[in-house]
Amino acid sequence: MFKKIILFVTLSIMVMPATVKADEGMWFLMFIERLNHRDMQKMGLQLTAEEIYSVNNSSLKDAIVQFNGGCTAEMVSSQGLVLTNHHCGYDAIAELSSEEQNYLKNGFWAATKKDEMKPKSLYVRFFVRMDDVSKRMLAVVNDKMTELEREKALNQEMAKIQKENDGGGKYTVSVRPFFQGNEYYYFVYQDYTDVRLVGTPPESVGKFGGDTDNWEWPRHTGDFSLFRVYADKDGNPAEYAADNVPLEPKHHLPVSLKGVQENDFAMILGYPGRTNRWMPAGGIDQNVKYAYPAWVEGAKTGMDNMKKYMKVDEKVNLMYASKFASTANYWKNRQGMIDALTKFGTAKTKAGQEVKFDKWANKSANKEKYGNVLSTINKYYAATDLKSGHDSYLMQALRTATYSVLPANLGNGLIAYAGENEAKRAEMLPRLQGALENYYGEFYAPLERDVFAAQMNLYAKKGAAYGLPSMVAKLSAENGGDFTQFVNNATEKSIFSSREAVEEFMKNPDAEVVKNDPLYQISTDLLNQYRAKSPELGAMENDFQKSFRLLVEGLRESKLNAIQYPDANSTLRLTYGKVRALPADKRNDAKINNYTTMDGMVKKYKKGDAEFDMPTKIIEMNKAKDYGQYADKAGFMPVNFLTDNDITGGNSGSPVLNGKGELIGLAFDGNIEAMAGDVIFDPKLQRTINVDIRYVLWIIDKYAGAKHIIDEMTIVK
Structure with a gap:
């Protein structure tokens, strides 16, 4: 569930007396x-x-x-x-x-x-206690590890700490990284449902x-x-x-x-x-120029197509009220981020700090550890600018159009269900029924059809510069970028068109019917694209994550950034x-x-x-x-x-x-x-x-x- 973002408030931009200031910090x-x-x-x-x-x-x-x-x-x-x-x-x-x-x-x-x-x-979750486990966590990793190896070792140690502090299952324990993985703390909670x-x-x-x-x-x-x-x-x-x-x-x-x-x-x-607040200048530029504009456009597309049904039917309005409110909130937030970050030259300010860091990093005493940090970070952002915009368009389709995710996620379960004997199906049935309620409990097919078609039209047009998944690219070429007819035809034939259609299918399930369903196929194509990661991208991400961690470590060590509180992370x-x-x-x-x-x-x-x-x-x-x-x-x-x-x-x-x-x-x-x-x-x-x-x-x-x-x-x- 997407909840409202709360940030900072002002009415207009103005110069305040130097003695008047807000107190920065989100403190443990x-x-x-x-x-x-x-x-x-x-x-x-x-x-x-x-x-x-x-x-x-x-x-x-x-x-x-x-x-x-x-x-x-x-x-x-x-x-x-x-x-x-x-x-x-x-x-x-x-x-x-x-x-x-x-x-x-x-x-x-x-x-x-x-x-x-x-x-x-x-x-609701009550906070019981917290403690610093940085030394313990960092003792299980070393600089020779890849990021995946590092993550595996850290996760194993996290599991031990969680078990040691959960009171035999009474508490929920979470070990979290801070300062980009340079410190670790565990938190003990108790949940009431x-x-x-x-x-x-x-x-x-x-x-x-x-x-x-x-x-x-x-x-x-x-x-x-x-x-x-x-x-x-x-x-x-x-x-x-x-x-x-x-x-x-x-x-x-x-x-x-x-x-x-x-x-x-x-x-x-x-x-x-x-x-x-430790984000490099390249990341800010990427968000302002690629990711956030795509997010804004995708969110608005979803909202427009939800609203035309919500305003004429109160039942539909109640179904989608929360989803619409969340989408609208993010839409305005992301546009506000674009405007504010651009107006105040935030990337430029960060870049100025990074010039000072690079000089410090390339001093003889620091060069071996920190010398390539900024170049690695900037190389990663340059290589992923188009991807960030593409991913935001795709994400908005996945967030606002149920047909983009439901057929693949539910369909995989139905394929497994079809391949089992009666006893195993009976065991699987409650889980599938729960999935049906989750997907179709607040579902209005005409709205979902139009949101999906509109999002596919937008994604196919704007995501093409980075590269579209094969089925989406083929359909876009065949239909001149207009998915309306495809979506209309597909939703008419699909077993995912309604809960009743899925339940009817489950009476005599056939895996091939699911595999050949057009909505299952395009939904699978979209989700595979969302999860795809080439070996080249994986290698770049490995280097980026390590360099980002070193950037934060170096900024703290050099005192070029004096922030003492860690970034917010719930x-x-x-x-x-x-x-x-x-x-x-x-x-x-x-x-x-x-x-x-x-x-x-x-x-x-x-x-x-x-x-x-x-x-x-x-x-x-x-x-x-x-x-x-x-x-x-x-x-x-x-x-x-x-x-x-x-x-x-x-x-x-x-x-x-x-x-x-x-x-x-x-x-x-x-x-x-x-x-x-x-x-x-x-x-x-x-x-x-x-x-x-x-x-x-x-x-x-x-x-x-x-x-x-x-x-x-x-x-x-």
């Missing part, structure tokens, strides 16, 4: 005391390092969970209540919705715990502004949803059961109603997905900064451009508009100033606010905390002008857009009338 919690605690105290932190991260006692880290593998969430009550973004819960909410009970559109609030709803698959929907605002609140406001400021989005974690009677993870009980977490976050002011301390704990991190305004903006009614108000939200209202419609009740309550205890002391109803924390994708739903460790908001977005932050940190541009926790509580209590949920929380006034 185990190093907070040594590296960051004193600096954080100066900025307003009132907690000890032990209160943030402790192995033996409850601490802030015990309230932070990874949500379904892609977002972040936090425990906000002693009864297992979990708060995250609306877009993080989007899949589950859509799955639980129907045309008759459209919770995605209308919202949902469980009146009692018995009314809470369990989606098919949803889990009985997670149920408690509440969600209507989409007109949770997604207010839609794609137009995505990555923009000022923002007025109530991007939150609520779930609950259940466990067995002893508090252990358990599969869904009626007699499971709400989990009592080791720590839950108190919720502050005090609000935020400019320069208030703000820290965020969460699971940032990926940054590439492991728990802490980032700290301040509430920080942008220059005044006439589009924002706020007195200081670090927050937005409900008045500003109502001004954006467009009745019936897919992006800017809003519940009439909110308009009426705002007119009456019916804000209850959640209003700011200045009298307005806050909606969103800005901080300058260093975050990225995966931080969606992360808690924004004040100096006392109290919840003041949820991180949910960033700004398109600052997207170069994925590869280079800019203290002038860094911002994060957050939902003000007071707006969250107002929606739950005053708008939805679900005060019983508020009563669970520890409210600090």
Whole structure:
């Protein structure tokens, strides 16, 4: 499942005073005391390092969970209540919705715990502890190994470490490389799989502004949803059961109603997905000129062909809502990356650093180890520029067109099924039925047909410069690059045209029928192309990976790059900064451009508009100033606010905390002008857009009338 990327926020590019800067870094919690605690105290932190991260006692880290593998969430009550973004819960909410009970559109609030709803698959992951195993891991490798030999040795050692620390299967253990394989740490987690929907605002609140406001400021989005974690009677993870009980977490976050002011301390704990701040200049250039433009074009093609069916059929809209939202998010993100990286000359900045590195690397003491590093890296990028564009077009076809992957993946299983006796088929049947549900559970054949044809037309045209797989190339030549007729004919004849057709085939399976199926053949062709790697490319990748690792090692050794934190890779991190305004903006009614108000939200209202419609009740309550205890002391109803924390994708739903460790908001977005932050940190541009926790509580209590949920929380006034 593809989750929303969260990066950096700003409204416009401008020169800031030298004394105003964001605090760079996505820090390991185990190093907070040594590296960051004193600096954080100066900025307003009132907690000890032990209160943030402790192995033996409850601490802030015990309230932070990874949500379904892609977002972040936090425990906000002693009864297992979990708060995250609306877009993080989007899949589950859509799955639980129907045309008759459209919770995605209308919202949902469980009146009692018995009314809470369990989606098919949803889990949260608690962080238990971590430790440094760099010396142990690096002791099993040497410079004479190929990258494949190195990987094999490292994987064998990883397996040993994982087994030593999994508590006999109680925990999930992950050993991860950092600084491009120059350091290694292991992480111990505990997963809970009985997670149920408690509440969600209507989409007109949770997604207010839609794609137009995505990555923009000022923002007025109530991007939150609520779930609950259940466990067995002893508090252990358990599969869904009626007699499971709400989990009592080791720590839950108190919720502050005090609000935020400019320069208030703000820290965020969460699971940032990926940054590439060690990426060489050649990699940045390749993305900007080849990979990202192809991604943008491919994503837009998929979206256009999904949307024409979604807008006329609510059932289809629910089926594809999450897939469309994810595709649209990446589409805008990649275009923003192109614009930001180009505008700020990020590749040029990196290239300047690399010139200095090359001089250092070619000094006599360093030349043997580092002398060829940059030339090897640049040679690899030059050889793979066309491939990167080709791969992005192909990837978008695979991501958005089910017919591009379903026939090959399911077909191989059906071929095996056809070749077995009755007893073996009975053994295989549950797995195949699960695959059918996975592929056809949210599947509308006319939409899938048109998305596939459009993606094939685009891929055949734009991927040809690098080289197309044989069947695709042949069909393209025969049909003048137009796959429409082929796809129409193939889907009519194919056993993969519908779930019913596959089930009918399984009554009398014949492997040759699958092998001769046109959709199976072209899908197999596409996947083989995606996985193909020539010996020459394999050799270049081997040299590149080694050189990239040496580049990072050399940059750290030479002090030419002083970054002390590792790139994000979905492991728990802490980032700290301040509430920080942008220059005044006439589009924002706020007195200081670090927050937005409900008045500003109502001004954006467009009745019936897919992006800017809003519940009439909110308009009426705002007119009456019916804000209850959640209003700011200045009298307005806050909606969103800005901080300058260093975050990225995966931080969606992360808690924004004040100096006392109290919840003041949820991180949910960033700004398109600052997207170069994925590869280079800019203290002038860094911002994060957050939902003000007071707006969250107002929606739950005053708008939805679900005060019983508020009563669970520890409210600090």
